[in-house]
Amino acid sequence: MRDQNDARRRLRLHDLGRVVDRGATDAGPMPQAGAGLRPSLVRVVDAGGSDDPLRVLRRIGEDPEHPLARCRDDDLVARHARTATRAVSVETRADTRVVMHDAVVIGAGHNGLVAANVLADAGWSVSVLEREDEPGGAVRSGELIEPGFVNDLCSAFYPLGAASPVFRALDVEIPFRHGPLVLAHPALDGPCAVLERGAAPDEWLRIEPAILRGLVTPFPQVRAAAGLAREPRAARLLRRPADPLEARLREGNALHSDARPWGPAGRAFGLILTMLGRTHGFPCVAGGSGTIARVLADRAVARGVELRLGERVDRIPAARRAVIVATDVWEFGRITGRRIRVEPDPATVKLDWTLDRPIPWSAEPARRSPVVHLGGPGDFVLFGQYSMVDPTRAPAGKETAWAYSHVLRSAEAIEAQVEAHAPGFRALVRGRRVEHLPPGRINLGTAKLRNELVLRPFHGRPETGISGVYLGSASAHPGGGVHGAPGWIAAQAAVRSASRRRARGLWSLTSSSR
Ligand SMILES: Cc1cc2nc3c(=O)[nH]c(=O)nc-3n(C[C@H](O)[C@H](O)[C@H](O)COP(=O)(O)OP(=O)(O)OC[C@H]3O[C@@H](n4cnc5c(N)ncnc54)[C@H](O)[C@@H]3O)c2cc1C
Numbered sequence: 040m041r042d043q044n045d046a047r048r049r050l051r052l053h054d055l056g057r058v059v060d061r062g063a064t065d066a067g068p069m070p071q072a073g074a075g076l077r078p079s080l081v082r083v084v085d086a087g088g089s090d091d092p093l094r095v096l097r098r099i100g101e102d103p104e105h106p107l108a109r110c111r112d113d114d115l116v117a118r119h120a121r122t123a124t125r126a127v128s129v130e131t132r133a134d135t136r137v138v139m140h141d142a143v144v145i146g147a148g149h150n151g152l153v154a155a156n157v158l159a160d161a162g163w164s165v166s167v168l169e170r171e172d173e174p175g176g177a178v179r180s181g182e183l184i185e186p187g188f189v190n191d192l193c194s195a196f197y198p199l200g201a202a203s204p205v206f207r208a209l210d211v212e213i214p215f216r217h218g219p220l221v222l223a224h225p226a227l228d229g230p231c232a233v234l235e236r237g238a239a240p241d242e243w244l245r246i247e248p249a250i251l252r253g254l255v256t257p258f259p260q261v262r263a264a265a266g267l268a269r270e271p272r273a274a275r276l277l278r279r280p281a282d283p284l285e286a287r288l289r290e291g292n293a294l295h296s297d298a299r300p301w302g303p304a305g306r307a308f309g310l311i312l313t314m315l316g317r318t319h320g321f322p323c324v325a326g327g328s329g330t331i332a333r334v335l336a337d338r339a340v341a342r343g344v345e346l347r348l349g350e351r352v353d354r355i356p357a358a359r360r361a362v363i364v365a366t367d368v369w370e371f372g373r374i375t376g377r378r379i380r381v382e383p384d385p386a387t388v389k390l391d392w393t394l395d396r397p398i399p400w401s402a403e404p405a406r407r408s409p410v411v412h413l414g415g416p417g418d419f420v421l422f423g424q425y426s427m428v429d430p431t432r433a434p435a436g437k438e439t440a441w442a443y444s445h446v447l448r449s450a451e452a453i454e455a456q457v458e459a460h461a462p463g464f465r466a467l468v469r470g471r472r473v474e475h476l477p478p479g480r481i482n483l484g485t486a487k488l489r490n491e492l493v494l495r496p497f498h499g500r501p502e503t504g505i506s507g508v509y510l511g512s513a514s515a516h517p518g519g520g521v522h523g524a525p526g527w528i529a530a531q532a533a534v535r536s537a538s539r540r541r542a543r544g545l546w547s548l549t550s551s552s553r
Contacts, residue, residue, distance in 0.1 A: 076359060143166050143357075146512065147174035148512065148513075152529040156342065157530035169353035179328065198316055200215070216324035223412070226287070227460065230284065233404045241277060292309045321410045360537045362532065363524035366511050371510055383485060387476040387480060392471050397462050419444060420456045482518055492516065510529060515528070
């Protein structure tokens, strides 16, 4: 009885108004695409009316519309075929027929791709639906301005990625590239603050594992908290440093977020990014940030994940076990019809340039540092330059550069800030691309304390209050940045919940309806 009720509840949840009643009609009616099922599979089953999964599979291969029919890579076909076998559920006796994957991931940003990998590693059949024509979300790159110059569309430098336990656990090779220095923060009227890899204080080295554990676990974070509690003296690290250059580094790193630099959240951001810079650097990625998406997507596809591009999702699709929503929380609200009250982070002005040669910074350390911080709380600019780290980004002798500010409101103001620190900069500009990003794009939610830890949308957890639906994007704990933690946390929660359900005999819609 409990199984039946569960099946009914899940049918309602996924808006499966109709399931096929084979007893009533032999060739249909089939669930429509609007019910969230893959149209190609629906058509195939409809055409075949077959009870035999292998026959269904052969028919998928014959369907000229199906990606398998167009694929020329035999290995890939075989892998997809295996996934499809798992994904197709054919009832021979009973009157319920549902065709779906174990999990659907909405959004192929890096978090969605991480989630897909974790689920595929657990043996699940997974479909990833992405509205754009390429995967990656805010982790994409390309010749955005002119041929031969590769710019990063959004994110560019990866302290959190280099430290990420998620990328390590997935065993992915991301070709991070480090400059001679990690970052420089020049002043117009004094010495330049410099961050280098190597020298982190002992207190930090003792708490870093607990901090990283906290990044990849939802609340309550018992083990991470215990790790921090063992080092009470590490709290001193949060004090404003007496050394003005160290204080400037911390302030600049806090200003990557929209939190007040010396408020509680800002101090934590400033500390964490500065220390991760010392232990892991702020690398960029060889060939462009899109390499990260490619590495994650290739790994997922090699494990049978179906990646469907150009597919915008408007309602929660059907899945046998879980749906991971790896979009921002407001898109989650649109898709689920839920009212979302999360404050966005501020609007951002983003600039990319192609330049005739490397930038003539007045402060010498800035010429050896891929990341340069400019200004302070009222006029902060985060600037990146690649040629010293990655020769694939620009033709020899030229430069590719990137910057954004959520304080300055125009491209002119940002360029004036750069020109003040590097007279002659403007004369080097060959081409520029200016983007005015709406609020909420960088961190997918404010980084202020009122949206952190247990205050993240669903109490710092990936469960959304909708059964089987998880939030796995940067809108969830631990927030923005490229580290894969929200996707990891959501997928782990889905797998754990499915094993608990299986133990209780409630493991899937199709099996529960038998
Ligand atoms: C300009 C900029 C600069 C940044 N710089 C850095 C940096 O240097 N270092 C760093 O670590 N972080 C940086 N960040 C932050 C970081 O890039 C993001 O926090 C992170 O990439 C978010 O990843 P995500 O997978 O959660 O979401 P996203 O990357 O936003 O991916 C969400 C995906 O879901 C898709 N999608 C949305 N709605 C739907 C739908 N209805 N149907 C199907 N698909 C849908 C989107 O197309 C997108 O591909 C930057 C961000 C921006 C915008």
